[in-house]
Amino acid sequence: MDFSFSEEQELYRATVSRFIQNQYGLEARQKIVNSDLGMSRENWQQFADLGLLAIPFAEEYGGLEGSAVDTMVVMEEFGRGLVIEPYFETVIFSGGILSIGGSNEQKQQYIPRIISGECIFATAFAESQSRYNLADIKTTAKVRNGGFILNGKKSVVWAGPWADYLIVTARTSGSQFDEKGVSLFLVDKNSEGISLKNYPTIDGGRASEISFENVELSDESLLGHIDDGFDLLEAAVDRARAAICAEAVGAMKALHETTLDYVKLREQFGVPIGNFQVIQHRMVDMLIAYEEAVSITYMATLHLDHPVEERQKSVSAAKAKIGQSARYIGQEAVQIHGGMGMTDELNVGHYFKRLTMIDVSLGNQDYHVRRFADLTQ
Amino acid sequence: MDLSFSEKDFMFREEVREFIRTEYPGDLRRKMKQGKEFAKEDFLCWQRVLYNKGWAAPSWPVEYGGTGWSATQRYIFQEELGQAATLNILPFGLKMLAPVLMAYGSDYQKGYFLPRILTGQDWWCQGYSEPGAGSDLASLRTSAVKDGDEYVVNGSKTWTSFAQWADWIFCLVRTNSMVKKQAGISFLLIDMKTPGITVRPIITIDGMHEVNEVFFDNVRVPIKNRVGEENMGWTYAKTLLSHERTGTAEVPRSKYGITSLKKNARKHISNGKSLLEDEYLSNKLAQLEIDLLALEYSDLRVLSDDFLGKKGTGAEPSILKIKGSEIQQRVTELALEITGYAGFSSLGGPLPMESNAYPTGPGFGFGAGSEYFNMRKSTIYGGSNEIQRNIIAKTVLGL
Numbered sequence: 001m002d003f004s005f006s007e008e009q010e011l012y013r014a015t016v017s018r019f020i021q022n023q024y025g026l027e028a029r030q031k032i033v034n035s036d037l038g039m040s041r042e043n044w045q046q047f048a049d050l051g052l053l054a055i056p057f058a059e060e061y062g063g064l065e066g067s068a069v070d071t072m073v074v075m076e077e078f079g080r081g082l083v084i085e086p087y088f089e090t091v092i093f094s095g096g097i098l099s100i101g102g103s104n105e106q107k108q109q110y111i112p113r114i115i116s117g118e119c120i121f122a123t124a125f126a127e128s129q130s131r132y133n134l135a136d137i138k139t140t141a142k143v144r145n146g147g148f149i150l151n152g153k154k155s156v157v158w159a160g161p162w163a164d165y166l167i168v169t170a171r172t173s174g175s176q177f178d179e180k181g182v183s184l185f186l187v188d189k190n191s192e193g194i195s196l197k198n199y200p201t202i203d204g205g206r207a208s209e210i211s212f213e214n215v216e217l218s219d220e221s222l223l224g225h226i227d228d229g230f231d232l233l234e235a236a237v238d239r240a241r242a243a244i245c246a247e248a249v250g251a252m253k254a255l256h257e258t259t260l261d262y263v264k265l266r267e268q269f270g271v272p273i274g275n276f277q278v279i280q281h282r283m284v285d286m287l288i289a290y291e292e293a294v295s296i297t298y299m300a301t302l303h304l305d306h307p308v309e310e311r312q313k314s315v316s317a318a319k320a321k322i323g324q325s326a327r328y329i330g331q332e333a334v335q336i337h338g339g340m341g342m343t344d345e346l347n348v349g350h351y352f353k354r355l356t357m358i359d360v361s362l363g364n365q366d367y368h369v370r371r372f373a374d375l376t377q
Numbered sequence: 378m379d380l381s382f383s384e385k386d387f388m389f390r391e392e393v394r395e396f397i398r399t400e401y402p403g404d405l406r407r408k409m410k411q412g413k414e415f416a417k418e419d420f421l422c423w424q425r426v427l428y429n430k431g432w433a434a435p436s437w438p439v440e441y442g443g444t445g446w447s448a449t450q451r452y453i454f455q456e457e458l459g460q461a462a463t464l465n466i467l468p469f470g471l472k473m474l475a476p477v478l479m480a481y482g483s484d485y486q487k488g489y490f491l492p493r494i495l496t497g498q499d500w501w502c503q504g505y506s507e508p509g510a511g512s513d514l515a516s517l518r519t520s521a522v523k524d525g526d527e528y529v530v531n532g533s534k535t536w537t538s539f540a541q542w543a544d545w546i547f548c549l550v551r552t553n554s555m556v557k558k559q560a561g562i563s564f565l566l567i568d569m570k571t572p573g574i575t576v577r578p579i580i581t582i583d584g585m586h587e588v589n590e591v592f593f594d595n596v597r598v599p600i601k602n603r604v605g606e607e608n609m610g611w612t613y614a615k616t617l618l619s620h621e622r623t624g625t626a627e628v629p630r631s632k633y634g635i636t637s638l639k640k641n642a643r644k645h646i647s648n649g650k651s652l653l654e655d656e657y658l659s660n661k662l663a664q665l666e667i668d669l670l671a672l673e674y675s676d677l678r679v680l681s682d683d684f685l686g687k688k689g690t691g692a693e694p695s696i697l698k699i700k701g702s703e704i705q706q707r708v709t710e711l712a713l714e715i716t717g718y719a720g721f722s723s724l725g726g727p728l729p730m731e732s733n734a735y736p737t738g739p740g741f742g743f744g745a746g747s748e749y750f751n752m753r754k755s756t757i758y759g760g761s762n763e764i765q766r767n768i769i770a771k772t773v774l775g776l
């Protein structure tokens with residue numbers, strides 16, 4: 001039994017943590033959030049230079065062969081820093097799909113360009129009716145000579161406005177809810193027939209509604225096997241879920257620390273509010289919720305390469321628990337800060353908003369409790 | 378025990394319904410539907426409609442322009458407003474300041490200010506909290522020093538709701554710092570146009586501008602704008618706090634909230650089924666509705682002086698506020714759960730919502746995130762829920 005981190009992992013943590021400390025204070029972050037683009041290309045290039053974009057990829061494509069624990073460490077630190085740049089979307093989520101399901105040629109073509117920071121990816125999987133059901137897909141890809149024709153609409157595509165390439169889930173056969181018949185495509189965002197509506201999200205990020213109208217795709221754009229994309233998608237989504245759990249853990253840690261500092265500093269009735277037992281107990285409960293979140297995130301991350309059912313069960317356990325603790329810690333941190341917790345000027349509200357979004361993302365608490373129950377009954 | 382309404386009450390309910398149906402401005406109805414932000418003029422417009430009907434201040438005595446309604450009628454009125462989701466007229470002038478003026482104000486103050494509050498001619502804001510004085514309000518430091526027939530006010534207030542629209546601010550200020558902190562506070566009415574006042578907006582986590590900092594730099598206030606006696610302000614303010622015994626629970630609003638939640642859940646089809654058929658979600662909705670029923674009947678019992686063993690300790694509003702605010706928060710929490718991803722698009726965010734930035738999903742999710750963030754305030758303001766619990770522990774339980 002060993003829960004310690006390797007030297008390499010400690011190095012990743014230190015690297016990201018230094019970056020955040022020196023360059024990603026709240027003011028700097030908000031400047032990026034409020035800029036026209038909404039992210040920083042310079043930071044993205046720095047991530048590339050620091051090797052962060054290479055961590056999970058195979059050596060033959062220029063990657064560092066890192067494990068899920070390696071990226072977990074990075075995601076945790078990004079969570080602490082409320083990093084807006086699309087590491088999760090590009091490296092973990094789309095990168096995960098490419099790594100698991102891409103052909104050798106596809107990997108050769110795209111992974112080195114992700115690693116160098118040259119291109120950003122987004123995964124377009126949700127539709128306005130789909131909620132958390134990954135198989136609920138109306139978007140269609142019809143076979144035609146030497147390729148496909150893509151038609152449909154995707155909703156809340158995170159990092160959509162910044163992406164150069166999209167991984168799109170589409171139906172090549174079957175009906176709306178069937179897992180069989182789901183296929184994945186790698187699509188150049190500049191292709192004819194694609195239009196985007198971009199907007200800011202509640203946590204300071206950006207997303208797009210994307211519509212595809214008779215978009216012509218070549219055979220080479222198919223990722224994995226036709227009609228059999230669902231398992232690939234789900235495997236990548238589970239990895240993505242574990243990664244945002246880690247991000248939430250980082251955010252919760254920062255939020256607890258900030259709140260602890262605050263209750264020692266803020267005085268009312270002539271004493272620090274941390275002197276009130278009511279506040280003390282809540283700081284303790286928040287701490288316990290945080291430690292539980294760490295435990296369950298480790299558990300899920302360590303099960304990502306286990307047999308499918310175990311992976312699914314572990315990830316759903318983690319995502320359900322994280323949703324609960326994220327909501328609890330977020331709400332309490334705001335409450336304990338009083339009016340200050342309501343302002344946009346403190347980082348407290350920004351952590352709370354990101355945690356709220358993580359709770360809903362890729363399946364909320366109810367969804368994952370249900371999935372866990374179905375798998376364990 | 379008989380909770381049925383009389384024939385007269387039923388007729389009154391019909392009258393209120395009819396009034397709202399015919400007189401509530403269609404503009405405001407549309408704005409609410411579209412989740413648009415309300416402007417100052419919207420509040421004033423609705424208040425004028427109420428004023429013209431003679432219904433702007435149901436809880437005021439008739440001599441000042443009140444309605445003379447029974448407690449039951451007032452309850453029915455609030456309920457109908459809630460059911461119709463009309464715009465909530467803000468309480469600062471009508472419900473917070475007016476009772477203080479009626480009880481302690483000079484003839485001049487009553488004669489001049491009360492009619493203007495009733496018509497909406499003056500917009501009032503509440504200047505109590507300060508950066509250093511929130512829960513411990515009595516430790517406030519904004520000072521007022523007598524100079525001839527004026528006070529000179531220096532200091533700053535914070536979290537002042539809608540100060541950006543206000544014509545006047547009612548303030549607690551320190552007029553004596555040598556005595557016990559509660560004993561050196563006075564109640565001043567200050568014209569926001571007086572030189573030396575600066576208002577700085579505070580943007581909240583929902584991206585909105587509701588609260589402000591208000592700075593006072595040698596602001597001169599005529600002594601005739603002090604309410605009651607010098608150094609008695611704390612007593613006056615406390616009376617005010619326990620004046621509104623009901624309404625803090627916001628039962629009708631939450632009822633409307635739950636009705637909309639159900640409507641939206643029913644519309645939201647997931648996996649080919651309405652979300653209302655989702656066992657988890659419908660259970661949570663039911664639990665919320667059950668809690669609201671208990672609150673509603675607590676509210677009615679307070680109204681009939683049958684709460685806490687008829688002791689009338691003054692802590693009743695605290696109990697209603699705790700449960701009412703928690704339920705309001707749960708309504709927004711469930712709204713966000715129902716909307717799912719569609720609640721992600723930000724409303725009133727740092728970027729202007731350009732034409733191509735539009736709500737996602739089935740439409741109703743627009744603003745669910747913002748609403749949820751905004752409603753976190755309800756357990757903080759008006760005396761935080763922790764402070765309300767302290768009050769109950771002390772006054773009811775003697776701890």
Ligand SMILES: Cc1cc2nc3c(=O)[nH]c(=O)nc-3n(C[C@H](O)[C@H](O)[C@H](O)COP(=O)(O)OP(=O)(O)OC[C@H]3O[C@@H](n4cnc5c(N)ncnc54)[C@H](O)[C@@H]3O)c2cc1C
Pocket residue numbers: 266268269273276278279335336337338339340342502503504505506508510511512513535536537538539587588754757758759760761762763764767
């Ligand atoms: C949206 C909004 C609108 C507002 N509008 C107005 C307005 O118009 N006018 C106005 O004057 N004020 C207004 N307020 C201010 C509001 O009344 C204060 O925020 C509130 O009284 C809490 O004070 P504080 O923010 O300084 O928090 P603090 O007093 O610093 O409290 C911080 C935390 O400590 C807890 N705490 C403090 N003392 C104790 C104790 N003894 N025991 C246990 N816990 C304790 C609190 O409950 C809170 O959780 C508004 C606030 C908000 C958020």
